[in-house]
Amino acid sequence: MRAGPSQEEIRRHNLGALLRHVHLSGPTSRAELTSRMGLNRSTIMALTADLTAAGLVREELPRETGRAGRPSLVVRPESARVYVFALDVGVDRLVAARVGLGGTILDRRETVRRRGAFSLDEIVGPLAAFARQMHRKTRADTVCVGVAAAFSGGVARGDGVVRFGPNMGAVDVPFADEMARRLAFGLPVMVGNDANLAALAEHTRGVGVGCRDLVYLHGDVGIGGGVIVNGQLLGGHGGFGGEVGHMVVNPKGRSCGCGSLGCLEAEVGERALLESAGLFGSGVGRDAVRAVVDAADRGDIGAQAALSRVGDWLGLGVANLVNIFNPEMVVFGGMLREIYLGSAAQVRSRLAVDALPTCRDDLRLRTSALGDDATLVGAAELAFAQVLADPIEVLARAGS
Numbered sequence: 058m059r060a061g062p063s064q065e066e067i068r069r070h071n072l073g074a075l076l077r078h079v080h081l082s083g084p085t086s087r088a089e090l091t092s093r094m095g096l097n098r099s100t101i102m103a104l105t106a107d108l109t110a111a112g113l114v115r116e117e118l119p120r121e122t123g124r125a126g127r128p129s130l131v132v133r134p135e136s137a138r139v140y141v142f143a144l145d146v147g148v149d150r151l152v153a154a155r156v157g158l159g160g161t162i163l164d165r166r167e168t169v170r171r172r173g174a175f176s177l178d179e180i181v182g183p184l185a186a187f188a189r190q191m192h193r194k195t196r197a198d199t200v201c202v203g204v205a206a207a208f209s210g211g212v213a214r215g216d217g218v219v220r221f222g223p224n225m226g227a228v229d230v231p232f233a234d235e236m237a238r239r240l241a242f243g244l245p246v247m248v249g250n251d252a253n254l255a256a257l258a259e260h261t262r263g264v265g266v267g268c269r270d271l272v273y274l275h276g277d278v279g280i281g282g283g284v285i286v287n288g289q290l291l292g293g294h295g296g297f298g299g300e301v302g303h304m305v306v307n308p309k310g311r312s313c314g315c316g317s318l319g320c321l322e323a324e325v326g327e328r329a330l331l332e333s334a335g336l337f338g339s340g341v342g343r344d345a346v347r348a349v350v351d352a353a354d355r356g357d358i359g360a361q362a363a364l365s366r367v368g369d370w371l372g373l374g375v376a377n378l379v380n381i382f383n384p385e386m387v388v389f390g391g392m393l394r395e396i397y398l399g400s401a402a403q404v405r406s407r408l409a410v411d412a413l414p415t416c417r418d419d420l421r422l423r424t425s426a427l428g429d430d431a432t433l434v435g436a437a438e439l440a441f442a443q444v445l446a447d448p449i450e451v452l453a454r455a456g457s
Contacts, residue, residue, distance in 0.1 A: 073445050080445060081262065084133045086130065087102065087105065112135055112452070113139055113448055114135055118130065137163070140158065141202055142188045144184050144204070145251070146206055147251065152433055156437040166187035168183055181235050182239070202452060203244060204240065206233075207255070207432040218233070233245070247440060249439050250297075250299065256283025268385050273285075280301065284299050284301075301374065301378060302326075303315050311329060325371045330346060330349055368402075369403050372408055383415075394425055
């Protein structure tokens with residue numbers, strides 16, 4: 058029979074919990090941390106002292122208190138000193154950012170990715186160059202504690218291999234290993250599905266803060282999703298959970314890049330909208346989608362019909378997800394943000410017919426608060442995960 062946790066294990070857990078509070082909430086007073094964590098003041102003081110000595114946080118007097126008596130010191134994350142690299146691999150763009158503890162984007166680089174045959178070198182090369190450029194600009198006293206990437210595809214749990222990315226032509230791509238080799242920072246590269254990481258970002262920093270059960274739908278060229286259940290990301294057995302874009306909504310429908318027919322992605326994605334509007338071939342990407350939505354707003358009958366059709370299938374897909382997961386909130390991000398805003402009435406009409414009343418009555422439909430950066434923010438949170446779990450050990454290892 059295993060004994061209870063040791064004092065060192067409890068201390069390590071509490072250090073991580075305190076740092077996570079400050080990382081997600083920003084500057085927080087000792088008094089507030091005492092209340093949130095349910096620990097006494099002397100324990101909070103000892104924990105903040107340890108984190109301060111490690112260079113992870115700093116303490117300072119509040120700027121204004123409005124109260125009599127001795128003010129409680131404020132604990133701030135050392136955003137300028139401790140950072141991660143966050144990478145975002147989308148169908149049409151590559152983004153790299155240096156993100157400080159606390160979620161502050163300190164520096165970023167972005168370039169267009171041309172559609173066509175998949176080339177690992179054409180993805181890893183620019184991202185590694187961006188990261189090295191930003192790394193060279195950092196001060197000598199700064200430390201990188203992690204690297205993570207959001208990838209538009211299914212990523213195997215643990216090994217960073219992109220098993221499939223039908224909209225990019227990626228199959229069994231050893232992205233993590235190659236990225237780590239090119240960077241040569243002495244750190245492993247963590248990789249997650251872009252929609253899963255965006256769901257995590259909206260849950261921790263976006264419109265879903267405080268929401269324990271959430272479904273996030275992400276539109277790029279295709280449709281991805283992430284599901285938060287009781288505050289935790291639903292990963293699935295192999296890490297491929299949340300592939301809601303390949304839920305079949307129309308068995309006799311359009312062909313999908315995955316090889317099936319009538320997937321949500323095939324009926325709602327970029328190509329479906331542009332073809333329905335008679336615009337496929339005249340442009341691609343987020344701008345082309347926005348052009349259809351704008352045209353519908355101006356009264357264009359063809360654009361309105363296209364949005365209505367796509368919105369009907371989107372509503373059916375959302376109704377299925379609502380019946381299965383009973384979320385408190387459904388969030389539309391990426392390209393789907395514009396599509397939902399242009400077809401909200403159709404989506405809600407479908408929900409009224411196809412979703413169980415017990416599941417839809419308290420449901421909130423929202424658009425992403427983090428916009429196009431949701432996937433990048435999610436990658437940063439993945440990169441920070443280890444230091445938040447064991448701050449002192451990770452920092453010591455990174456700085457050695």
